[in-house]
Amino acid sequence: MVVLRPGALVEKILAPSGSLGTAGLDIRVHAAASADQAELVYQVPGATTWNRGAWRPAWLLKHRQEPYSHRFDVAGREWRIDISAQPAPFFDSHADALLALLLGLLATFAGTAYLRSVALRAQRIHQLVAQRTEELERVNGSLVEYIKAGKLAEEALRQSRSKLRNLANHHEKIKEDERKRIARDIHDDLGQDLIALRIDVSMMAEPPTSAAITRTRIDAAVGQIDLAIEAVRVIINNLRPATLDLGLHAAVEWQAMEFERRTGIVCEVDIDHDEFTLDDKHATALFRMVQESLANIIHHARASRVHIALRRTNDRLFMKIADDGVGLADDYHGKPNTFGLIGIQERIHALHGTFSTASAPGEGMTIMVSIPI
Template identity: 45%
Template sequence: MNPSAPLAFALLASLAATALLALLLRTRAAWHADRELLRETFDGASIGMAVADPAGRYIRVNQAMCDFTGYSEAELLKRCYQDITHPDDLDENLRGRARVLGQDEHRFQQEKRYIRKDGQVVWALMVVSPVLDKDGRVTSTLGQMLNIDYQKRVEHDLRTLSAHQKKLIEDERTHIAREIHDDLGQRLTALKLDISLLRLGFGHNPELLRLAESMGGLLDDTMETVRRISSNLRPAALDLGLAAALEWLAEDLELRSGICCRLDIGNEDIELDEDRATVVFRVVQESLTNVVRHAEASEVEIALRSAETHLSLHIQDNGRGFNPKTPSPSRGFGLLSMEERVRALGGNLRLDSAPGAGVSLSIFIPLLDAAPT
């Protein structure tokens, strides 16, 4: 054996060890660099970021999260997300985060309200995603909070303005309808009486009699047109109560379209203030208009119920239905108008449909004043 072989092997082993050590040092340096980059990215992010354990306790937060909530880092690390979540948004948050922890979802998103340290309620778009260990188990969650409070306040102001404008329009429609009914209606009635007197006074003159008959027919058509315009602006039946107004809508639908309309208002006398009664009436009116235009239905059912705290309305047709996820300009604005009317009273609207399954529309309106969110 060559006496220099052991020395060569030793030299090679030394070089290999040196190379491996250098590789380990570079890997460690790269790992530290990546970790530092992630730390700087987390801490310096312009949106709120927080890591929470499975129970929801914060274990790391960035400065943007502190600024958003008004708490210091030390204060947040003594709390859990449940402590600063608005009670009305907590259930949805709990359910969504449970799905992420159970790995049923890779991400959960929610528009939610936070309660700041000073008591102010602020809105954020929150996205929660899981943090996994090397075995793929969820060890914690990462939450990212984008401040949308300004957008939400603008949205609220626009809805308030929209509700106010609709109220002004309804008031003006009511005023015009009553002017038409009281003033123009009386004048047309007087003219009809004059024509009747003409028939009596000049019945011996065939030419004048034919003219009076023609005038009478034209006047009857005009009075019917005036009645229809007045009813469309605001049906006189609303002055008799919501039940009477809905009965008028149902009868008018059957008369105009031949569609069978069944109205179920129970055995109780439902009394509502004018704002709520008008909203329910307009929702039913818009829904029946959509049935005539789009549904190709032969039957419609309307059910109205009043509980101690809220009013519910359900409208179901047996028409062709549609896919609610498919945009439809012909329905979009009508549905949006209904939603805004209901939301302005603190209520909510739900629409369900599928091709061939008809359309089901339900609204729930609190009977006590509630501010829309």
């Protein structure tokens, strides 16, 4: 009797080919034409049934080989042998290529990121340079303005110093002229009157030829005394206007009347309050301003009408003198060596007041001042 040990038989056949030791190779022999589990007579030891595609998609698996199946006849009975290989994941055979691909991708990403950071850095540097340049240009602009302002201030200071020097010289000259005028007035008027009076009085020492002659000599002497008194009054009045003793209001009205009488130019005075007492400094400053303005109108304005307004609030005094004459030329920047307007300005500033003028060619000129009281 022949005892067929299929397991030994299959191992004997397959052993020389080395297939038995191949991992993942499943060899099954059935003693039937179908792969019936009941007829399984041999299975490679250690082979397990794999669950294909249970955890990974089919595309990841290596080109799967179709299972090999062969039928053969043993002692008139059909047997079958099934050989199948366990599919390996795709990576197993392409690990190197995949690694290279991965490294390549990483290198590409790193390279791109580096290039991008370099580009961003360059862009940032560019922006910073533009920003700094703009800042520098701004600072430079302010510096130029600053230097310009400094030069203008220097020039203004130089002009102001020169004006002050001229004004001081002018004041000296005025003082000198005033002294000369007073000396002349005293010499010509008071002096002459006193000489005449002396003659009259000395003639009285002569014995009179008649009472009528005595009377004539006494009348002449009294006349000379009256003239001397009048001369003294004129001299004093020139030194300080006597009308100011009556108050600024009355002094301005008297000055306006005199001006109108002498020039024929209409001069209105508009004062919105009754007479009030002002200290001498303020009254003199405002009165001299009226005198200088009216003198300017006579000499420069060719006006037909003048308007003087004096207003007072609790703590300030406002004065405005306006004419309807030719006004200041458009390009008027102050004439050299003229001191009338500057003199007014100086007096007003000395009283902590403000001084301003308004004028246009052909539209007259207005002088406005305001001083605290």
